[in-house]
Amino acid sequence: MKARIWLVLVVAAFAAALIGAVTLPSTAIPAAAEEGEAPPCNHAWDSGRTTKAPSCTTPGEKIVTCILCGITQRDDIPATGHNYEVLVIKEATCSATGLVEHVCLICNSRYEEVIPTKSHDYQKIEVDGDDYYCHDWKYECQVCGSFYYESSGTEERTAHNVANATALLSVEPTCTTPGARMGKCAACGEYGIMEVPALGHDWVMESQSYDQSSGMTVNYYFCSRCNEIKTEEVEAAEGSLGVSVDLSEILNRVAEYYQNSIYEPYADLLLMLFGIFAGIWGIPVGISYIIARKQDDKEKARKMLVNFVLGIVVSFCLLVAAPFLVDVFMQVIISVT
């Protein structure tokens, strides 16, 4: 009994497996297979036959064949990329950049590349202190000779600092000449000499005037220490200074106007007027003077003469000497303002 059951079960299982084998794959087979075509090939491509060789920058082409089904297809061959060789045109140094050229061995394309400067090859040298400078270390490049001092980090040595030390000896600086001071250096402890820079002048403005011809204001200075003097021309300023400058300019123009427009063109006429005036007035005064002298009235005669002389002087000033007098008057006013 048991054996028969087992047989039935085994047969049933076999039958089920057989049905499954036939029916299940049928659902996975594509439509094409159902129409009677061969099942798809999982192509296995060969290495192919090159139809166009690739270059450094452009891809090539090849035909590949499936070793299973014999089908062929076109494939890209990637660009190979450049194969550069480096040519040194100029070696980089510690003071200058270098230059190399990259040249492709295949296509000859090329480009230049700047190589950064190398660092200096410093040697450390001990430098003894002296009268003016502290002991120091000097770093000097073996290649280019550039150097710096350890204490300052620059090409300048560090001078002794005796500014606040008790001076063993000192020469005071003047406006234009440097002084010196000898004492114990605060930085290195050695005795040394420190140069004290010249003080430079201490300019104090003394006065200011306006230069009519250049239109500039001239400042006059003196040094409060050594009495050196200097002048400085500056553009005439606006504001309060400008007012006085403008006033003197106006006065100058008035003087010029009188001289150029009135006295110069009419100089001859004015001189003639003066002559006529002196003559016309001189005749009656002369007659009266003679009469007074004859009447022995010396006091009256003297007064008449004085009045006459004063009148002549005043009219001479007004008619002939006026341009010169106006000029003098204006200069006085300008110098006061």
Ligand SMILES: [Zn+2]
């Ligand atoms: Zn295939």
Ligand SMILES: [Zn+2]
């Ligand atoms: Zn190339």
Ligand SMILES: [Zn+2]
């Ligand atoms: Zn160097």
Ligand SMILES: [Zn+2]
């Ligand atoms: Zn020192």
Ligand SMILES: [Zn+2]
């Ligand atoms: Zn000075």
